[in-house]
Amino acid sequence: xxxxxxxxxxxxxxxxxxxxxxxxxxxxxxxxxxxxxxxxxxxxxxxxxxxxxxxxxxxxxxxxxxxxxxxxxxxxxxxxxxxxxxxxxxxxxxxxxxxxxxxxxxxxxxxxxxxxxxxxxxxxxxxxxxxxxxxxxxxxxxxxxxxxxxxxxxxxxxxxxxxxxxxxxxxxxxxxxxxxxxxxxxxxxxxxxxxxxxxxxxxxxxxxxxxxxxxxxxxxxxxxxxxxxxxxxxxxxxxxxxxxxxxxxxxxxxxxxxxxxxxxxxxxxxxxxxxxxxxxxxxxxxxxxxxxxxxxxxxxxxxxxxxxxxxxxxxxxxxxxxxxxxxxxxxxxx
Amino acid sequence: xxxxxxxxxxxxxxxxxxxxxxxxxxxxxxxxxxxxxxxxxxxxxxxxxxxxxxxxxxxxxxxxxxxxxxxxxxxxxxxxxxxxxxxxxxxxxxxxxxxxxxxxxxxxxxxxxxxxxxxxxxxxxxxxxxxxxxxxxxxxxxxxxxxxxxxxxxxxxxxxxxxxxxxxxxxxxxxxxxxxxxxxxxxxxxxxxxxxxxxxxxxxxxxxxxxxxxxxxxxxxxxxxxxxxxxxxxxxxxxxxxxxxxxxxxxxxxxxxxxxxxxxxxxxxxxxxxxxxxxxxxxxxxxxxxxxxxxxxxxxxxxxxxxxxxxxxxxxxxxxxxxxxxxxxxxxxx
Numbered sequence: 071x072x073x074x075x076x077x078x079x080x081x082x083x084x085x086x087x088x089x090x091x092x093x094x095x096x097x098x099x100x101x102x103x104x105x106x107x108x109x110x111x112x113x114x115x116x117x118x119x120x121x122x123x124x125x126x127x128x129x130x131x132x133x134x135x136x137x138x139x140x141x142x143x144x145x146x147x148x149x150x151x152x153x154x155x156x157x158x159x160x161x162x163x164x165x166x167x168x169x170x171x172x173x174x175x176x177x178x179x180x181x182x183x184x185x186x187x188x189x190x191x192x193x194x195x196x197x198x199x200x201x202x203x204x205x206x207x208x209x210x211x212x213x214x215x216x217x218x219x220x221x222x223x224x225x226x227x228x229x230x231x232x233x234x235x236x237x238x239x240x241x242x243x244x245x246x247x248x249x250x251x252x253x254x255x256x257x258x259x260x261x262x263x264x265x266x267x268x269x270x271x272x273x274x275x276x277x278x279x280x281x282x283x284x285x286x287x288x289x290x291x292x293x294x295x296x297x298x299x300x301x302x303x304x305x306x307x308x309x310x311x312x313x314x315x316x317x318x319x320x321x322x323x324x325x326x327x328x329x330x331x332x333x334x335x336x337x338x339x340x341x342x343x344x345x346x347x348x349x350x351x352x353x354x355x356x357x358x359x360x361x362x363x364x365x366x367x368x369x370x371x372x373x374x375x376x377x378x379x380x381x382x383x384x385x386x387x388x389x390x391x392x393x394x395x396x397x398x399x400x401x402x403x404x
Numbered sequence: 405x406x407x408x409x410x411x412x413x414x415x416x417x418x419x420x421x422x423x424x425x426x427x428x429x430x431x432x433x434x435x436x437x438x439x440x441x442x443x444x445x446x447x448x449x450x451x452x453x454x455x456x457x458x459x460x461x462x463x464x465x466x467x468x469x470x471x472x473x474x475x476x477x478x479x480x481x482x483x484x485x486x487x488x489x490x491x492x493x494x495x496x497x498x499x500x501x502x503x504x505x506x507x508x509x510x511x512x513x514x515x516x517x518x519x520x521x522x523x524x525x526x527x528x529x530x531x532x533x534x535x536x537x538x539x540x541x542x543x544x545x546x547x548x549x550x551x552x553x554x555x556x557x558x559x560x561x562x563x564x565x566x567x568x569x570x571x572x573x574x575x576x577x578x579x580x581x582x583x584x585x586x587x588x589x590x591x592x593x594x595x596x597x598x599x600x601x602x603x604x605x606x607x608x609x610x611x612x613x614x615x616x617x618x619x620x621x622x623x624x625x626x627x628x629x630x631x632x633x634x635x636x637x638x639x640x641x642x643x644x645x646x647x648x649x650x651x652x653x654x655x656x657x658x659x660x661x662x663x664x665x666x667x668x669x670x671x672x673x674x675x676x677x678x679x680x681x682x683x684x685x686x687x688x689x690x691x692x693x694x695x696x697x698x699x700x701x702x703x704x705x706x707x708x709x710x711x712x713x714x715x716x717x718x719x720x721x722x723x724x725x726x727x728x729x730x731x732x733x734x735x736x737x738x
Binding site: 221223225227245246249260261262265266267268269270274277278279300301302304306308309310311315317319328347348350352353354355356367368369370371372374375378380382 | 557559604611612643689705712
């Protein structure tokens with residue numbers, strides 16, 4: 071596949087995901103003709119490096135997208151809602167990491183290992199799914215193809231980087247404060263996250279589920295093109311800097327042995343089987359940090375339902391859960 | 405109820421649970437005639453305070469239990485297996501916090517809020533359940549009485565104090581090492597626990613579940629006297645010092661609305677409802693530390709099964725999960 075160099079913009083370039091997007095474009099040697107970096111006014115003039123050259127961060131404006139062919143957005147829903155359509159009208163294909171367009175029936179919601187064929191249906195905007203959903207569907211889709219998933223009960227162990235650089239800073243600041251007998255300051259999270267677990271990510275919907283949890287329900291169905299799959303989620307923030315872990319209980323339509331599931335995961339795109347419990351080998355958040363793969367282990371039979379498995383799924387939420395997935399979508403566009 | 409003062413021994417008195425046992429006896433004003441504190445030889449001669457008086461820690465021996473009426477054991481399974489029967493033969497009632505006797509059909513496994521009537525069946529030894537099981541059954545038993553539980557899928561977020569003082573020290577040491585650019589030392593846990601999640605507590609059984617997970621299956625059934633209840637567990641160690649959190653998905657025989665479940669929990673012994681999500685009010689490990697109650701919140705309908713609820717259950721694993729529960733059993737004996 072020859073890739074013609076493109077004019078690429080990154081919107082929200084100085085954030086945790088934006089920074090990773092720029093690095094991922096470089097690491098994967100994405101053919102960039104011109105790179106433009108946009109961020110909020112207080113990052114204006116900041117310099118970022120790409121392929122050995124310094125780029126100056128520009129403030130985002132309505133005329134920012136002239137000549138841009140691919141625009142990677144990670145600057146929050148409000149900015150995506152305002153500037154996404156502007157970029158699309160200017161001729162760019164927008165790959166948007168916010169939740170703004172994900173459930174829009176006219177917008178493809180893409181995980182390249184699962185539904186790459188939907189990319190071609192875009193009308194200027196493609197949505198990048200939520201981090202906790204991406205790693206779950208990368209691991210479960212190959213199993214679903216073999217044995218059809220009926221129901222998923224998932225509890226997450228999500229790192230603070232899911233809240234962006236401010237989440238990383240807050241855990242860091244709180245730990246330092248506690249270890250130097252200063253008082254703990256809370257801004258990014260509703261309660262102290264250091265040495266604590268918070269069963270709240272995003273705001274609550276009237277049914278008692280958080281938006282983060284509802285994303286796992288709705289996005290999973292859309293990406294896997296399986297509206298019949300039932301998902302019962304609990305999303306929890308834990309004091310980990312990088313990578314989300316997930317305890318996933320799956321009930322299938324037909325029998326799938328742990329051995330066969332392991333074999334399928336071993337050969338599945340984007341997955342790496344890490345599953346040797348007697349030797350304490352299983353996926354770990356620390357090991358997944360900075361890696362591209364979705365790591366799957368502790369695959370074992372759940373004998374409490376007819377065709378059940380339990381799995382432990384771990385991935386770097388900023389990489390595969392955000393930046394890498396977006397760049398992979400851009401690669402499909404090529 | 406008049407309580408006649410008893411001769412009490414604490415075996416493993418210098419450990420995390422043993423220390424808490426001594427404090428709990430004092431805080432609850434348990435009628436102690438004589439107190440004897442036993443620990444391993446390297447704690448010999450150490451002094452511990454009880455009701456304003458200093459007690460010298462003694463080495464444990466076969467003749468340690470003469471005149472002892474209640475012996476609280478928390479010194480590991482091997483010591484319980486050896487010295488528990490010796491203490492019972494010497495006339496003491498042993499309340500044992502290890503897993504040594506829990507599944508012995510002749511030994512009551514007691515959570516005072518659930519099955520206090522089984523205490524009287526003891527033949528010298530009463531078992532204190534595993535911490536992660538205790539908090540789950542305290543919260544679920546009142547719901548089970550109302551609507552009968554069919555199946556539980558539970559994922560835990562367990563603090564390092566569950567591994568005793570060495571677990572607490574290890575998280576503390578690792579965080580300090582990381583923040584002072586020293587290398588991290590692993591002893592208590594198979595991998596770095598600081599800023600990581602470990603899907604392994606205790607060793608693995610051949611079916612791929614850990615002993616910690618199997619305890620949640622078997623002990624839940626025995627305590628609730630409901631061998632038909634299905635439990636699908638995943639036990640995870642998280643970088644939290646105190647209190648275990650649990651994400652619990654329950655399928656009932658008959659309908660139980662979240663509203664009714666909240667009302668039941670509000671009035672249930674040992675439980676405290678903490679459930680106002682729109683105001684970010686739900687149980688938290690940090691808030692539960694040092695408290696007696698089992699805190700329950702995020703009670704919401706799971707519409708993916710016929711009669712389903714999701715709950716978030718948090719309790720101090722060293723208190724209600726170990727020391728307090730043992731002292732409560734001793735109070736029933738009075």
